[in-house]
Amino acid sequence: MATATTQGPLEQFRQLNDGDAELQAHGAYFSCSYLLDMEDHTFLVRVHRGRIEELTIDPEPLTAYDFAIRASAETWRGFCRPTPPPMCHGIWAATFRRDMRLEGNLLVLMQNLRCLTRQLELLRVTGPLG
Amino acid sequence: MSTTPSRISPVTGHYVTIDVEGIEYKVFYLEHGEGQPLVCQHTAGAHNHQWRDLLEDEEITSNYRVIAYDLARHGKSDPPRNTEWWKEEYKLTANHYVAFITAFCDALGLDDPIFMGSSFGGNVALQLALHHPDRFKAVIPVEGADHSPGFYLDWWQHPHANAAQVCASGVWDLMAPQSPDKDRWATWFYYSQGSESFKGDLHFYSVDHDLRDRLGDIDGEQCPVIMLTGDYDYLTTPEDGERTAKQIRGAEFVEMKDIGHFPMSENYPRFAPYLKHALRRIAELTGDR
Numbered sequence: 001m002a003t004a005t006t007q008g009p010l011e012q013f014r015q016l017n018d019g020d021a022e023l024q025a026h027g028a029y030f031s032c033s034y035l036l037d038m039e040d041h042t043f044l045v046r047v048h049r050g051r052i053e054e055l056t057i058d059p060e061p062l063t064a065y066d067f068a069i070r071a072s073a074e075t076w077r078g079f080c081r082p083t084p085p086p087m088c089h090g091i092w093a094a095t096f097r098r099d100m101r102l103e104g105n106l107l108v109l110m111q112n113l114r115c116l117t118r119q120l121e122l123l124r125v126t127g128p129l130g
Numbered sequence: 131m132s133t134t135p136s137r138i139s140p141v142t143g144h145y146v147t148i149d150v151e152g153i154e155y156k157v158f159y160l161e162h163g164e165g166q167p168l169v170c171q172h173t174a175g176a177h178n179h180q181w182r183d184l185l186e187d188e189e190i191t192s193n194y195r196v197i198a199y200d201l202a203r204h205g206k207s208d209p210p211r212n213t214e215w216w217k218e219e220y221k222l223t224a225n226h227y228v229a230f231i232t233a234f235c236d237a238l239g240l241d242d243p244i245f246m247g248s249s250f251g252g253n254v255a256l257q258l259a260l261h262h263p264d265r266f267k268a269v270i271p272v273e274g275a276d277h278s279p280g281f282y283l284d285w286w287q288h289p290h291a292n293a294a295q296v297c298a299s300g301v302w303d304l305m306a307p308q309s310p311d312k313d314r315w316a317t318w319f320y321y322s323q324g325s326e327s328f329k330g331d332l333h334f335y336s337v338d339h340d341l342r343d344r345l346g347d348i349d350g351e352q353c354p355v356i357m358l359t360g361d362y363d364y365l366t367t368p369e370d371g372e373r374t375a376k377q378i379r380g381a382e383f384v385e386m387k388d389i390g391h392f393p394m395s396e397n398y399p400r401f402a403p404y405l406k407h408a409l410r411r412i413a414e415l416t417g418d419r
């Protein structure tokens with residue numbers, strides 16, 4: 001079970017990911033890039049073989065990525081709680097019932113769905129990234 | 131490290147061959163208990179292990195004969211035996227689903243069974259109450275609604291993605307974060323086994339099942355309807371369940387807290403008190419006890 005540390009949430013997210021037993025057991029082919037749009041800030045996450053290769057706050061315009069996950073700051077606050085409330089508890093739930101939007105190449109999202117789902121649950125430990 | 135002593139479960143498995151609209155199926159079912167038959171339908175793309183803890187709940191099996199079958203193409207129930215099923219796209223319809231369940235109950239000679247199903251099983255429970263109120267003592271639609279669009283998706287069988295993982299992780303959020311990891315992962319595992327049937331099941335769930343203008347025709351006094359829905363279910367929400375129950379004469383609705391779309395499988399201890407309440411209400415309404 002991962003625990004919170006005194007580091008900033010970005011670095012903590014990276015460390016939790018790279019030390020996560022499930023992701024390291026099943027992430028050999030988990031390689032993709034995506035944007036988390038949390039309203040106040042965006043975050044580029046580039047993953048290579050299960051490890052976070054790049055994690056950038058507010059990336060430059062024209063930065064390329066495979067897909068984006070966008071929602072209001074309020075939805076992300078719920079999503080990032082240790083026990084998220086109903087309908088904020090995952091990208092499917094929040095897309096069906098809140099204001100989350102999945103955009104871009106969703107085939108890449110689906111190809112990596114198992115590990116991506118686990119990776120995003122690390123936000124329950126870090127809280128919102130910024 | 132502690133060890134678990136060996137133990138043989140009282141649950142037994144059987145096969146029964148049935149005819150449904152001229153098509154032959156060899157159906158697998160698990161059962162345990164004595165008394166009032168309680169027939170249980172798993173969710174779309176899954177199989178009867180979702181009812182594993184109910185089947186061993188002595189408080190229920192002491193008074194109920196719990197029967198959990200695998201719908202054709204699920205678990206240990208094969209596709210049809212006498213058709214070239216591989217030459218057709220599987221798209222479950224309400225009519226066939228209802229015919230399958232009544233044929234199965236007839237084959238076992240069940241007298242006035244209670245029918246309980248979850249998700250697409252909850253929706254078909256409503257169909258049974260509408261079309262066959264004389265054949266069932268009562269129905270318990272779990273995570274059911276009059277209409278549940280939006281889940282008949284090509285992603286479940288996209289050839290460029292791992293269908294097993296897309297189905298299994300695609301339903302992960304349907305479970306509550308409070309449910310125990312071991313039970314959520316067992317449910318995930320069942321879903322990794324069912325991708326070939328999942329999309330076709332959802333043809334019933336999201337396309338063919340639509341009772342929005344038929345709820346007034348369900349006689350919930352002849353066939354009591356007790357609906358149960360978890361608050362983490364984003365597909366058939368508590369609002370959907372409550373709206374549905376309000377339009378059925380005599381129906382009752384209960385919102386279950388801190389649980390999702392697979393209550394019997396993701397967290398049986400949490401689900402059990404709600405189920406026992408439903409069974410008590412059915413007994414009271416039908417004058418059994």
